Amino acid sequence: MNSLNDLHSASVLYFGPYAFHLRQRLILDGDRQLRMGGRALDILQVLVERAGRVVRKEELIARVWPTSVVEEINLRVHIAALRRALGDGENGQRYIVNVPQCGYSFVAPVHGDNFEHVALEHLQAPQHNLPVRLTPVTGRDSVVGSMVRQLPLCRLMTVTGPAGVGKTTVALRAAELLLQHFRDGVWLVDLTVVNDATPLLDYLLHTLETDLVTLAARHSLLVLDNCEHLREACKALVERLLEAAPRLSILATSREALQASLETVQTLPPLAIPKSSALGSVEETMSYSAVQLFVSRARARQQGFTLREQDLNAVRDICRRLDGLPLAIELAAAHIDALALVGLQSQLDNCLQLLSHGRRTAVPRHQTLKAALDWSYQHLSEQEQRVLQRLSVFKTAFAIDAAMGVISCAQLPPSTLALMIDRLAQKSLLAVERGSAGLRYRMLNTTRRYAREQLERSGESNEYERRHARFVSRSRWVSGSQLAAQLVE
Structure with missing residues (x-):
């Protein structure tokens, strides 16, 4: 039986009245050459070689524009040009069809010069064990496209980021788009x-x-999901595999980099949240990925849900207080039917309790935000847990000297504390901000609330709140004294 590999080995592909000469990069209709650009030919070759299958838009863009960032409109323009050149739709003959929310498929029968007619239903299916994706991936086209372009060129990529940011989702989406690239499959x-x-x-x-x-x-492409609790063992494993298997590529997810040789790190940021100045219209607000995700999940829960102008501030506030984390936004949107927007917004002070009922079909660490944070917290050392708890008294970004002034003690001298803070940043539990004033650290709102609960359980919350208040008061007095001295001068 003919397979997909036969199409790749052919030098001429035939469909309808046309002959596509791959080496010469020309298409003949009898003796007449069809005129079309190089990009259109690239797109057609990808589609024809995978006739009968849906090729994702992101994969087409990654294959045809491997070193450029282009908009989807570019792809649509070339597809339209291809259809015109082939007379797609004339006399009832279809060649390229659009599959909504997915991509494009070449639907005409294809055969090559080295084999008989290909029965499309018998084409070899890609080998993989990837789970079925039940919902679209929102707001990640750019990063997924970048990963799809890079992975065939680099041997090891690690996707890092905080709990709930969607590392697994993004890695699996990139793996889906790379199914046809790896001859021996993609394995999770x-x-x-x-x-x-x-x-x-x-x-x-x-x-x-x-x-x-x-x-x-x-x-093959190997997807190693959730490496953070076995970082050293995973580092040793991937280095051994990459040395032993020269055609193997590895895509890992971890809350911190493996620090292995050949590693490319892809840090995954939260979804984009609109600024207050960007709330001029529904259309402008909907251009932000955090809002797009909230609205799409709200519509899935409440038929007829629409974003109105009077809702813009509430939706922005919900997305902001949930840090733009996809898991938190999805779980919050699930309550829209019961609480409505105003009720949901008012409940976010208890966000960990609100987001405690999650997706029953997901693995345990993805079912609730608390489960995702538990996973991170439980794999910290006791010292790291203690520092994370005490840093929760900072409601805004802080410098290392502020942390030392508030939580340093005999058991946590400045040198040890600096090391612990650096480790927490590496584990994506602290965000690092670089500015003119130097490095500053910030805890996501959701992480801070979780760490604050742990601090209260420890019985130390009053002590460190007092320390923080004294430090802030002293800092203001020093700043005021410096300003007064400058005025006197």
């Missing part, structure tokens, strides 16, 4: 259930039902 290995006592290589080979010799010969 979830490391959540693995502990330090489990030999990591044995677990991986058992999951993939293979051995190292076979894996070493494959042209």
Whole structure:
């Protein structure tokens, strides 16, 4: 039976009255050459070689414009030109169809010069064990497109970011778009259930039902999900695999970089939140990805939900207080039917309780925001937990000297505290802001509320609130004294 590989090995592809000569990059209708640009030919080749399959828009853009950032309108223009050149739709003959929310598919029968007619229904399916995606990925086209372009060129990429930011979602989306690139498939290995006592290589080979010799010969993409609690073991594993398997690529997700050789780090930021000045209209507000996600999930819960001008401030405030984290926004939007916008906004002071009922079909760490934060917190050392708790007294960004002035003690001297803060930043529990005044650190609102709960359970909250208040008061007095001295001068 003919397979997809036959199409790739052919030098001429035939469909309808046309012959597509791949090496000469020309299309003949009998003796007449069709005139079309190089980009259009690139798009057509990708579609024809995958005839009968849907090719995602993002993958087409990544394949045809591998070193450029282009808008989807560019793709639509070239598709329209292709349809005109081929007479698509004339006399009832269809070649390229648009699949809504997905991409494009070449639907005419195709055969090559080295085999008989291809039965489309028998084309070889891509090999993978990726889960079925139930909802579209919002606000990540740019980063996913960048990953799709980079991954075939780099051997190891690690997606990092805080709990709930969507690392797994983005990694799986990029993996979907790369299915056709890797001849021997794309394979997901979830490391959540693995502990330090489990030999990591044995677990991986058992999951993939293979051995190292076979894996070493494959042209595959390996997705290692949730590496943070096994960082050292994962670092050793990927370095061994990359050395043993020259055609293997690895895409990892972790709340901190593996710091392995050959590693490219893709930091995943929260979704974009509109500024107050960007609330002029519904259309302008809807251009921000955090709002897009909230509205799409709200519509899924409440039929007929629409964003009105009087709702803009409330929706912006909800997205801001949830830090633009996709998991938190999805969980909040699930309450829209019961609470409405005003009720949802008023409940966000207790956001961890509000977001405690999650997606039953998701893995446990993705079901609720608290579960995602628990996962991070439980894998911290006792010292790191203690520092995270005490830093929750800072409601805004702070400098390292402010942290030392408030939470340094005999058990946490300045040198140790600086190291702990750096580790928390590496683990995506603190955001780092670089400005003219130097480095400053900031805790996401959701993380701070979680850490504050832990501080209150420890019985130290009153003590560190007093320390923080004294430090702020002293800082204001010093600043006032300096200003007075400058005025006297």
